[in-house]
Amino acid sequence: MPTLDDTRTAEPADARSTTEPAAGAAILDVLRAAAGTYGDKPAVVDSTGAGYSYREFLAAIEAGAAWFRDRAPRPPVMFVPGNGPDDVVALYAAITAGSVPLVADKTWTAEECARIAEATGASAVLASVDSALDRTTLPATDSPWPKLWWAELGPTRRNERLDGIGFGRFTSGTTGMPRCLGFTQQAAVNAANAWRRSAELTDRDTVLCLATLNNGLAFNTSLLSVFLSGATLVLHAGRPIPSSIARSIRKVQPTVLTAFPFVFDGLVRGSSDIGRGLRLSVSSAAPLSPETADAWQALTGLRICDYYGLAEVGPVTFNDSSAPGSVGVPLHGVEIVIEPVAEVDEADGRGRVLVRTASMAARYLDEREPFFADSLTDEGFLRSKDLGRLDEAGRLWLVGRLGQVVNVAGRKIDPTEVANVIRELPGVTEVVVRGEQSASGELLAAYVESTTVDRAAVVAHCRGRLAVYKLPQRITIAGSLPRNAAGKVNSSALSTIGE
């Protein structure tokens, strides 16, 4: 098994050498080619140095695929990964076996996972011991990976929407629960290639990924793109606390760091000696404060670059930090069009961002409406919920969002899902959940109509049913919510409750 030191002492191949996938190549073909080229070089390790060389990685995936073929009743399976090398092996093993892993969030509660399993027909779950799921509530057994357990789920309906699908990823949705998008293996390869080119990843790179594996930032910038390049992926083994991350950075000395803005916010507050060897810092999912960008430059000598991607289409743009505030230019093979929308002033070219890529989802893997095709134009562009404009240099600037999805530090939350959960609480007669601004950014606010429940009851009810990141942080409880003449809750008057 390789160590991190092997990453730095391995004989470097040509700095520009990469493993070019053939058109139509499946993920295993890419990994097989990488194993042939990079052999004993570390492919994926955790920040303690434990993990797999390229050759070991391929062998472990093939062995894991055999296990899935033997054990998985039928596709899809729900996969709730932790953040270690074995999780990456299990992901590609499940894809290789045709088990169609649906890559879920490890903070989702049992109730959330059960709803998704029902909607997608998942026949089993492979879950991390670090996930919010409790294996004792299911007929769980061990798996080949020590920190992942396996449980077959009760009879669910067969999913008839899996033709050509390699894996599933989730979007927050706007209809009360996350929706699962199905992708082909080729879409993942295309996404990885698009990012590899823009980030100029090579076999000399060590990529430290601080996003969880289910997240688009990790999935699109730090998995297959790394292996296509012959680079080494390092996964942070500790908590996502800046002091722990700083220890990992000092130990690993990555050349590429991918993280959310709040991680950079934390790292600049007292870290030192973390810039050695770093050539690229990538932020995503939420705006980065100018103060943090400046502090990071003072600390490391680097500007933070921005990545913009959408769950439905994969990587979209990259800003090499030359235009602060922009999310940059389209990646290779990505087309962007701005569509005028009635409710937005078009004077400066703002409108809905339409995107077409070679890494788009094929379809939703549930039967609910709207269908994925409904969100596409006749030309195959995704109508995103983002508002933006393109400048004369072709750079995209995001200026807002359409719809009600709330972005809390890069995590997208559907307020309807949270409101539905609170509404189940006995004694609650009406609920409004929405995003509101606070001194520290956008937060989720819940207005609860009840004469019997208190804040503690709402929190306790939500904690058992919603992932931690979805918990409303501003909870207002009133005997009656303000209503208009038609009896509907008057949203504009909610913030005056208690005044």
Added chain:
Amino acid sequence: MNEIIADLMKVVTDITEGEVQPDPAQTGDDSIRNLGLNSLRMLNFLVTVEDMFGIEWEDDLPESVLGSFEQMARYITEQRDVQYA
């Protein structure tokens, strides 16, 4: 220890801009977790506590320490004792 717990509760109130006011009588198991802080606010809380008390959270720290005012205060006391020993 009570002083540390009071400081920890004040940090919670500060980072939530007064929206969460811990009950001084609730300091046992899950007393922090029961406040319903989301992931981001929990992270802010932990970072602020590190700065305030001059400690660093160890990677192998049991989750229970981060979920209880009493256990967290005890951990901070122990860390300070080690630092000043």
